[in-house]
Amino acid sequence: xRYQTRQRLRLAALYAALALVTVVTCFPLAWALVSSVRPNxxxxxxxxxxxxxxxxxxxxxxxxxxxxxxxxxxxxxRPKTSPSQHFLSxxxxxVVVSLGTTVISVGVSTLAAYSFTRFSFFGQRFISYFSLMxxxxxxxxxxxxxxxxxxxxxxxxxxxxxxxxxxxxxxxFCMWLMWAFFRGIPIEVEEAGLIDGAxxxxxxxxxxxxxxxxxxxxxxxxxxxxxxxxxxxARIFMNSISQLPLTVGVMHFFEGVHVDWGLMMAAAVLMxxxxxxxxxxxQRYLIVGFGAGAVKG
Amino acid sequence: xxxxxxxxxxVFGRGPRAVHAVRGLNLVVPAGEFVTLLGxxxxxxxxxxxxxxGLERPTAGRICFGDTDVTDWEPRDRNIAMVFQNYALYPHMxxxxxxxxxxxxxxxxxxxxxxxxxxxxxxxxxxxxxxxRPRELSGGQRQRVALGRAMVRDPVVFLMDExxxxxxxxxxxTTRAELKxxxxxxxxxxxxVTHDQLEAMTMSDRVAVFQEGVLQQYDRPMVLYERxxxxxxxxxxxxxPMNFLPAVVERGPEGPALRVAxxxxxxxxxxxxxxxxxxxxxxxxxxxxxEHIRFEDPTKEHTLPARVFVIEPVGAESFVSLSVDDAxxxxxxxxxxxxxxDDTVGLRLDPRRLHLxxxxxxxxxx
Amino acid sequence: MGLPAVxxxxxxxxxxxxxxGILFMLPFAAVAAAFIVWPVAEAVRLxxxxxxxxxxxxxFVGLDNFxxxxxxxxxxxxxxxxxxxxxxxTLLQSVIGVGLALLLHQAVRGINVFRGLLLFPYMVPTVxxxxxxxxxxxxxxxxxxxxxxxxxxxxxxxxxxxxxxxxMASVILxxxxxxxxFVVICVLARxxxxxxxxxxxxxxxxxxxxxxxxxITLPQLKTVLSVVVxxxxxxxxxxxxxxxxxxxxxxxxxxxxxAVYAFEQATANLKLGAAAATGVIMLAxxxxxxxxxxxxxxRQEE
Numbered sequence: 001x002r003y004q005t006r007q008r009l010r011l012a013a014l015y016a017a018l019a020l021v022t023v024v025t026c027f028p029l030a031w032a033l034v035s036s037v038r039p040n041x042x043x044x045x046x047x048x049x050x051x052x053x054x055x056x057x058x059x060x061x062x063x064x065x066x067x068x069x070x071x072x073x074x075x076x077x078r079p080k081t082s083p084s085q086h087f088l089s090x091x092x093x094x095v096v097v098s099l100g101t102t103v104i105s106v107g108v109s110t111l112a113a114y115s116f117t118r119f120s121f122f123g124q125r126f127i128s129y130f131s132l133m134x135x136x137x138x139x140x141x142x143x144x145x146x147x148x149x150x151x152x153x154x155x156x157x158x159x160x161x162x163x164x165x166x167x168x169x170x171x172x173f174c175m176w177l178m179w180a181f182f183r184g185i186p187i188e189v190e191e192a193g194l195i196d197g198a199x200x201x202x203x204x205x206x207x208x209x210x211x212x213x214x215x216x217x218x219x220x221x222x223x224x225x226x227x228x229x230x231x232x233x234a235r236i237f238m239n240s241i242s243q244l245p246l247t248v249g250v251m252h253f254f255e256g257v258h259v260d261w262g263l264m265m266a267a268a269v270l271m272x273x274x275x276x277x278x279x280x281x282x283q284r285y286l287i288v289g290f291g292a293g294a295v296k297g
Numbered sequence: 298x299x300x301x302x303x304x305x306x307x308v309f310g311r312g313p314r315a316v317h318a319v320r321g322l323n324l325v326v327p328a329g330e331f332v333t334l335l336g337x338x339x340x341x342x343x344x345x346x347x348x349x350x351g352l353e354r355p356t357a358g359r360i361c362f363g364d365t366d367v368t369d370w371e372p373r374d375r376n377i378a379m380v381f382q383n384y385a386l387y388p389h390m391x392x393x394x395x396x397x398x399x400x401x402x403x404x405x406x407x408x409x410x411x412x413x414x415x416x417x418x419x420x421x422x423x424x425x426x427x428x429x430r431p432r433e434l435s436g437g438q439r440q441r442v443a444l445g446r447a448m449v450r451d452p453v454v455f456l457m458d459e460x461x462x463x464x465x466x467x468x469x470x471t472t473r474a475e476l477k478x479x480x481x482x483x484x485x486x487x488x489x490v491t492h493d494q495l496e497a498m499t500m501s502d503r504v505a506v507f508q509e510g511v512l513q514q515y516d517r518p519m520v521l522y523e524r525x526x527x528x529x530x531x532x533x534x535x536x537x538p539m540n541f542l543p544a545v546v547e548r549g550p551e552g553p554a555l556r557v558a559x560x561x562x563x564x565x566x567x568x569x570x571x572x573x574x575x576x577x578x579x580x581x582x583x584x585x586x587x588e589h590i591r592f593e594d595p596t597k598e599h600t601l602p603a604r605v606f607v608i609e610p611v612g613a614e615s616f617v618s619l620s621v622d623d624a625x626x627x628x629x630x631x632x633x634x635x636x637x638x639d640d641t642v643g644l645r646l647d648p649r650r651l652h653l654x655x656x657x658x659x660x661x662x663x
Numbered sequence: 664m665g666l667p668a669v670x671x672x673x674x675x676x677x678x679x680x681x682x683x684g685i686l687f688m689l690p691f692a693a694v695a696a697a698f699i700v701w702p703v704a705e706a707v708r709l710x711x712x713x714x715x716x717x718x719x720x721x722x723f724v725g726l727d728n729f730x731x732x733x734x735x736x737x738x739x740x741x742x743x744x745x746x747x748x749x750x751x752x753t754l755l756q757s758v759i760g761v762g763l764a765l766l767l768h769q770a771v772r773g774i775n776v777f778r779g780l781l782l783f784p785y786m787v788p789t790v791x792x793x794x795x796x797x798x799x800x801x802x803x804x805x806x807x808x809x810x811x812x813x814x815x816x817x818x819x820x821x822x823x824x825x826x827x828x829x830x831m832a833s834v835i836l837x838x839x840x841x842x843x844x845f846v847v848i849c850v851l852a853r854x855x856x857x858x859x860x861x862x863x864x865x866x867x868x869x870x871x872x873x874x875x876x877x878x879i880t881l882p883q884l885k886t887v888l889s890v891v892v893x894x895x896x897x898x899x900x901x902x903x904x905x906x907x908x909x910x911x912x913x914x915x916x917x918x919x920x921x922a923v924y925a926f927e928q929a930t931a932n933l934k935l936g937a938a939a940a941t942g943v944i945m946l947a948x949x950x951x952x953x954x955x956x957x958x959x960x961x962r963q964e965e
Contacts, residue, residue: 112691119684196399
């Protein structure tokens, strides 16, 4: 076979394989999107079709306005309120809690990471090993002791408990990321500031922080995403249906015998949307971080 | 403002792996002078500069500015300015803000800042760039901004850490001359660190040569050139470097003489006086600079037999590498010296320009 | 211009560098101690106590919790299933991951778009993907069964969630979908640091594509792969949400792993002590895995 033809075939095969990969990666969410705009009768039709015949926004409207749905559960228990009514509260809860945790984790990590990279003192390696361990320990181990603490504090079933609880899962990675970012800022710029007459605080505030801003933003977005995605901690800490964040709330759609798939897919899409936006902003940094041999996850 | 270092030591680390960066340093930088700290990398010159700046604390000894002991003072209190090798400009601030920062932080009022910054910028010809960020500037322009940041504060001491090493060769030449001119006008005490002996020679009032943390010699450039105190300083100053040949003391009818490569070299009066007490057959190292070697007919008396290894024409002159016994010697000659590779020539060493060093310690014999 | 004088040092409250450093560390140390160190220590302590659901009191019971857990056949089933789930997932992720990385390494144009796209599954909330999976793998209405029918690969519906075997398969598939991209990114990064000259030299020497892969690519990938595999193993073994949200550990207990087991002990049986004991066992296994990782790193550096 001629070289040209062989090259072209190779390239074609390559791009075909890549297309396949893209399809497999994107399919689940694309399918959720497609399903979320189909009316219920079309969804439950056999055999299922790829392209919808009719497109409707009824599921989204239901979620955003809190329309009731028919909802039956085993054991004769009929709920008084339907879950879709609470979707907006869940959304609001997720935003508030994720922001709260992010502020705390990133704030604390930034200060500590700066201290780590600029000063050396006793106990530094100790603390860094702890960070690594904290990152590897699964949250099922943190959850129950923290819950037992929340009880006497009277925080159970209230949002601040989630803000505190999520710190366990965001803090280690925030620290590790900020540490990497600070290591990339040359120390001479700070020395120049010191010689120019600034105090340590002034150097940190006026020179280092502006330079670390991209890193802080990336870390904040990551922390936000991790908080947004958590299920276990919220499941244990929270009870009342209106206090749940999105993750636990949406699982409530699943409690019954009849499941409203359209509603669920719409909820899935809405839940992923803000994440997708944030993710697009930060993915560059994460790839660099993962690729640079810091194999975590 | 005079800068004085008394018995300054700096040790990094502890125990058997400790590094003695600076040992027993006593140095006085007279007020208003330009002093260069010169030496190969790792010799302690940068550490010394940083101690003067206050970025490092000496392990022992004192540092004084004038009559004031500043050893324990923070950098910001010493009223010094520093130009870093990589400029260390604040990337997120404009040129104007970079220059203004030191003034702002010291509480100088906005009106005065708005006057002084453009003035300094004009002197350095960077006033068109006041609104730009460092990343938009060329290397040479950034260097001027770094210089301007130091100048605008009117400090008592300028500290410079190899500021020219990141510039291309041509820019280096012009900037060197400008720095010297600037010093002549401002007369601020300046301490300059470099490994380039040419910079040291051309710009300084005095040069301090360091080796492995120890100060070797501290004097005016020409003194270092003409009367180096040991083979290290002799070999470091001057380019191409001084040639060294093994020699043995001989006692002849006219007094002491040297035998080099099987040839007896006559000495002139002062050298003979220096070797008066030296026993026969004592081994020395003799040093001769490339510019003090002449080519002669090899059959002539008192010439060293040498074989031409390679000729490097530079334009105004030629550098000729020759082999004398096992040693390699470089001579600077006119381009029309008329020698070719593998020729045998006789080397005449100017007896007034012979440097005598002890063969073991390398110390000059006085 | 006369020579300016050196001003005296400023009076007043000023922190030394060292003090500032410690001050900046304190909030982190406090928060880390409270929310990371203490809960882990407390979880270990809980393993040796029982707690009645009706009072906050804890009663010391020594090793009873461990005896209970280690004597529970469900625990051992969960452990066995956890191993199956971890080994299958990690194997699939590694093989597919390396394959994809090799593929992407060839593609010249648009590669950054792909890379960004690839990390997306990693970011998606597990809840979302679990729900979508349930919809896609729904036996009657899901697109998966429908497609398999259409392609002629099956004749009757696969009961993805009510058949123990298929439930395990669906959970493994979800894990592979979510985390293979992560393997791809790491391997790809390593691939891109292999100097092209090596391949050129091999081609001149006459090596075929397979030989080049075996003798140049694979040895270079060995270290990154070993690290990735160890990490993925540790992480997969302890995963809770991926399994629980999809199958609740079911049908029955057939997709339990240790994390799900602990969860059920705490929430269904209200045996907090047993859950904590399981947690301690998980920690022990985690430390073992980390020790292995450190030893691998040590060997790599020689």
